[in-house]
Amino acid sequence: MDKMKAFQVTGFGGLEKLILNTLDIPEPKRGEVLVKIHATALNNSDIWMREGAYGTDTSSNASAGWRREGIQFPRIPGSDIAGEIVKIGDDVEREFLHKHVVLFPFQSSGETGYEHMSSDIAYIGSEFDGGYAEYVIWKADLCYEAPLTDLTESSTIPVSGLTAWHMITRTNMKKGQNVLINGATGGVGSLAVQIASKVFGAKVIALVRDHSLDAKMKELGANETVSYKSTQLVSEIKEAAQGEIDIVVDVVGDTTFSTSLAVLKKGGSFVTSGASSGVVTELDLRTLYLKHLNILGSTLGTREEFSELLKAVKEGEIKPLVDKTFPLIEAKEAQTYFKESKQLGKVVLLP
Numbered sequence: 001m002d003k004m005k006a007f008q009v010t011g012f013g014g015l016e017k018l019i020l021n022t023l024d025i026p027e028p029k030r031g032e033v034l035v036k037i038h039a040t041a042l043n044n045s046d047i048w049m050r051e052g053a054y055g056t057d058t059s060s061n062a063s064a065g066w067r068r069e070g071i072q073f074p075r076i077p078g079s080d081i082a083g084e085i086v087k088i089g090d091d092v093e094r095e096f097l098h099k100h101v102v103l104f105p106f107q108s109s110g111e112t113g114y115e116h117m118s119s120d121i122a123y124i125g126s127e128f129d130g131g132y133a134e135y136v137i138w139k140a141d142l143c144y145e146a147p148l149t150d151l152t153e154s155s156t157i158p159v160s161g162l163t164a165w166h167m168i169t170r171t172n173m174k175k176g177q178n179v180l181i182n183g184a185t186g187g188v189g190s191l192a193v194q195i196a197s198k199v200f201g202a203k204v205i206a207l208v209r210d211h212s213l214d215a216k217m218k219e220l221g222a223n224e225t226v227s228y229k230s231t232q233l234v235s236e237i238k239e240a241a242q243g244e245i246d247i248v249v250d251v252v253g254d255t256t257f258s259t260s261l262a263v264l265k266k267g268g269s270f271v272t273s274g275a276s277s278g279v280v281t282e283l284d285l286r287t288l289y290l291k292h293l294n295i296l297g298s299t300l301g302t303r304e305e306f307s308e309l310l311k312a313v314k315e316g317e318i319k320p321l322v323d324k325t326f327p328l329i330e331a332k333e334a335q336t337y338f339k340e341s342k343q344l345g346k347v348v349l350l351p
């Protein structure tokens with residue numbers, strides 16, 4: 001049987017749990033395809049899955065995967081995958097062969113429009129083997145035509161883009177609204193800036209580390225940028241927006257939370273899908289009720305949103321941002337870089 005190189009996570013823990021192995025190339029079953037991976041973009045979930053960093057409903061310190069339960073190890077991580085279909089299982093039409101695709105990142109039995117909320121949701125790289133490998137098996141009908149001819153660029157879109165798109169649709173964002181995007185230089189944030197401004201027509205204030213990033217953020221569609229290091233953050237954000245904020249799109253969490261609520265107008269919305277700076281925060285309930293605020297949680301998104309996202313990428317409304325690539329065998333170095341560096345956009349592994 002032919003072999004492939006793959007990294008497997010062997011249990012919750014540090015980088016010592018990410019092990020390079022030689023494995024059999026898997027065989028596609030009925031309805032499945034074998035994808036030769038060209039590129040896998042990194043996400044925090046690759047690292048959090050290994051660290052067991054998701055906690056549970058009753059204990060924020062408990063070790064758990066993203067479903068807030070255990071993971072079956074060994075597991076190949078990696079959720080943002082682009083490649084070529086090189087083999088098909090039974091009942092898959094031959095025209096799938098040799099297609100260049102990106103993978104919708106999860107399977108579920110949820111009804112159309114509620115796929116991301118189904119209790120049996122299973123994520124690639126967590127409940128299924130993922131992209132830190134040379135090959136991966138996936139359902140044929142969850143393989144979508146790659147939006148760009150460059151598969152490295154295409155790999156940066158699925159998870160971050162779907163997450164950003166769904167966060168924005170959760171808020172019913174309208175043209176001309178003042179939108180603050182926290183974590184605007186990251187994987188999710190840099191796509192949220194583009195989607196909010198270029199697809200939904202919002203006026204975007206991007207919260208960034210410092211003003212050296214202004215030109216890049218404006219190119220992505222931000223109207224203004226504000227540094228999160230400012231000591232006058234609330235007033236600077238309101239000044240940049242020329243008023244109060246309608247919607248805050250947040251993946252930063254603790255450090256920006258009170259500022260986010262302070263800049264929102266009455267009846268405004270705060271949507272979160274992540275917490276890079278800290279998962280536990282303080283909430284003054286008076287701010288919430290006296291300002292009639294909406295706090296919305298969001299994870300991943302629907303297949304329809306995924307199609308809309310890929311169309312917007314294909315048509316050039318949204319551009320991928322590749323910060324740095326690493327060969328697959330340097331997956332550990334790539335995760336260290338991803339965690340420690342202040343990258344702009346995505347880090348990608350190339351088998």
Ligand SMILES: NC(=O)c1ccc[n+]([C@@H]2O[C@H](COP(=O)([O-])OP(=O)(O)OC[C@H]3O[C@@H](n4cnc5c(N)ncnc54)[C@H](OP(=O)(O)O)[C@@H]3O)[C@@H](O)[C@H]2O)c1
Pocket residue numbers: 043044045159160163182183184185186187188189208209228251252255256273274275276277298299300338341342343345
């Ligand atoms: N629920 C979902 O469906 C879903 C999907 C994807 C991601 N996520 C989560 O979303 C979060 C962001 O993911 P990502 O891929 O965008 O990560 P990323 O690429 O690492 O970006 C993180 C962003 O947060 C900013 N940030 C970090 N610490 C900060 C602080 N103390 N103050 C202000 N800004 C800070 C970073 O800015 P600097 O570089 O300047 O530090 C960067 O812009 C993660 O928690 C991830 O797990 C959730």
